[in-house]
Amino acid sequence: xxxxxxxxxxxxxxxxxxxxxxxxxxxxxxxxxxxxxxxxxxxxxxxxxxxxxxxxxxxxxxxxxxxxxxxxxxxxxxxxxxxxxxxxxxxxxxxxxxxxxxxxxxxxxxxxxxxxxxxxxxxxxxxxxxxxxxxxxxxxxxxxxxxxxxxxxxxxxxxxxxxxxxxxxxxxxxxxxxxxxxxxxxxxxxxxxxxxxxxxxxxxxxxxxxxxxxxxxxxxxxxxxxxxxxxxxxxxxxxxxxxxxxxxxxxxxxxxxxxxxxxxxxxxxxxxxxxxxxxxxxxxxxxxxxxxxxxxxxxxxxxxxxxxxxxxxxxxxxxxxxxxxxxxxxxxxxxxxxxxxxxxxxxxxxxxxxxxxxxxxxxxxxxxxxxxxxxxxxxxxxxxxxxxxxxxxxxxxxxxxxxxxxxxxxxxxxxxxxxxxxxxxxxxxxxxxxxxxxxxxxxxxxxxxxxxxxxx
Ligand code: U2F
Numbered sequence: 001x002x003x004x005x006x007x008x009x010x011x012x013x014x015x016x017x018x019x020x021x022x023x024x025x026x027x028x029x030x031x032x033x034x035x036x037x038x039x040x041x042x043x044x045x046x047x048x049x050x051x052x053x054x055x056x057x058x059x060x061x062x063x064x065x066x067x068x069x070x071x072x073x074x075x076x077x078x079x080x081x082x083x084x085x086x087x088x089x090x091x092x093x094x095x096x097x098x099x100x101x102x103x104x105x106x107x108x109x110x111x112x113x114x115x116x117x118x119x120x121x122x123x124x125x126x127x128x129x130x131x132x133x134x135x136x137x138x139x140x141x142x143x144x145x146x147x148x149x150x151x152x153x154x155x156x157x158x159x160x161x162x163x164x165x166x167x168x169x170x171x172x173x174x175x176x177x178x179x180x181x182x183x184x185x186x187x188x189x190x191x192x193x194x195x196x197x198x199x200x201x202x203x204x205x206x207x208x209x210x211x212x213x214x215x216x217x218x219x220x221x222x223x224x225x226x227x228x229x230x231x232x233x234x235x236x237x238x239x240x241x242x243x244x245x246x247x248x249x250x251x252x253x254x255x256x257x258x259x260x261x262x263x264x265x266x267x268x269x270x271x272x273x274x275x276x277x278x279x280x281x282x283x284x285x286x287x288x289x290x291x292x293x294x295x296x297x298x299x300x301x302x303x304x305x306x307x308x309x310x311x312x313x314x315x316x317x318x319x320x321x322x323x324x325x326x327x328x329x330x331x332x333x334x335x336x337x338x339x340x341x342x343x344x345x346x347x348x349x350x351x352x353x354x355x356x357x358x359x360x361x362x363x364x365x366x367x368x369x370x371x372x373x374x375x376x377x378x379x380x381x382x383x384x385x386x387x388x389x390x391x392x393x394x395x396x397x398x399x400x401x402x403x404x405x406x407x408x409x410x411x412x413x414x415x416x417x418x419x420x421x422x423x424x425x426x427x428x429x430x431x432x433x434x435x436x437x438x439x440x441x442x443x444x445x446x447x448x449x450x451x452x453x454x455x456x
Contacts, residue, residue: 007037007454008113010103014121015047015071016088017284018357022143022222023121024054025252026245029446030119031064032253034454038113039064040106042099044071044091054255065109069098084284089201096126103130117453119220122149125209128216137217139453144356146223146231147181147384148190148377152210153238154178155193162186162194171195180230183387188379202376214239218452222246222360225441226431228384241452243445247360249339250436251446257340262333264307265340271305274348274422277409278341278367280309282355285374289317291400295351296322298405304413305329307347309336342367348422349412354381366429368392368421370408372400391425393417 011027013020020043031039045068058064072090120127122140131138142149176182192203218241296318311334342365350362351370369392371382385392395404412418435442
């Protein structure tokens with residue numbers, strides 16, 4: 001194992017979307033569990049700045065040190081307006097050199113103590129090569145949904161079966177070539193496997209990741225025992241060792257949430273149980289303007305009370321007079337304390353893009369979902385929510401129209417179908433909470449992870 005003395009663990013984040021936050025929460029949990037170890041958290045300066053609240057919640061003198069690396073943009077370079085592919089590409093081009101330099105600084109900062117283990121976001125697949133050169137364990141954390149991880153592991157197999165560009169008529173075929181995915185469809189795969197640009201930065205990134213992960217010492221997953229037994233069993237055959245340590249937001253210490261500046265919780269206190277819909281599309285996605293307008297019209301037509309997390313730029317696309325007409329029964333605010341809101345009894349539905357953190361948070365809040373996925377793992381997560389766990393629904397036709405929005409809201413909040421979803425998600429909630437109790441699976445797996453990472 002990494003070290004016989006006091007371990008020094010380097011943790012390397014992927015600085016986009018909600019990737020760095022769960023890795024930092026894991027760092028904080030590890031640092032508490034292994035007080036004599038040192039944890040060097042390496043992330044872009046920009047992403048570390050967005051974690052300022054999480055980082056400042058770490059007591060001074062604690063065994064966590066935070067290192068900034070460049071996001072790869074040359075000085076004075078102006079990114080074209082929101083081009084995630086280009087941002088990620090620039091970061092990755094410079095990442096290996098920047099990470100090595102940061103690890104050298106981390107060793108200096110730890111009084112010369114060599115790095116005994118590398119923990120990284122699974123997207124930082126080349127951390128596996130670095131760990132191999134340094135002869136230390138590599139523990140990648142997969143922050144997305146486990147079904148999508150499985151499909152990345154099947155990339156070569158799926159390309160043999162469907163070709164690199166599947167014929168459009170096959171998009172609606174079931175994914176039954178992977179037996180436990182028969183309820184899902186080819187169109188729900190992450191883009192870059194058998195459709196979309198299979199040579200994009202992302203497609204190449206996840207393909208390289210899939211080749212490297214089988215060499216990892218342990219793959220850590222943000223899921224919990226019993227949620228998807230068939231996927232877990234399959235991933236166990238693909239990797240040397242896996243540990244499910246989710247839901248991470250229950251298992252790891254959470255930083256104080258930002259103040260509820262818009263009074264969401266107080267507003268919810270005045271509503272009856274399971275009557276309000278909460279709407280958010282995460283940190284990188286926003287609804288195309290015509291769909292935002294359609295969702296607003298659907299909300300008006302249904303009469304359902306709502307909280308909508310929507311930045312000022314998005315608010316500009318709402319139908320004229322919408323905010324005034326719905327001011328008595330809706331809140332449209334740029335940021336919502338999502339964990340608190342999903343745990344409030346008044347919330348009965350969550351309109352979501354199905355980012356994995358949101359899915360886990362909805363499950364632990366016991367809230368059924370209405371899914372509008374966009375990219376990456378989101379389509380598979382949405383398919384699993386709707387047709388495997390049966391704790392949610394999509395919008396008819398896959399995009400938000402006024403009619404589809406009204407119908408989905410009525411189904412989940414007012415009809416028997418929604419009641420059955422609420423009962424099922426309530427059972428998953430119990431399972432998730434149970435898994436993170438002392439002596440239960442995720443807690444035990446976390447202890448095992450500490451042993452892998454710190455050697456004790
Ligand atoms: C990427 O996902 P996102 O960052 O877009 O979305 P989530 O995984 O759902 O995480 C959003 C987080 O932001 C929080 C919310 C989640 O923890 O509680 N939040 C909030 O507190 N208040 C708000 O008003 C809005 C959001 C990617 F796009 C996905 O496909 C991946 O599944 C995901 C994980 O890898 O990363």
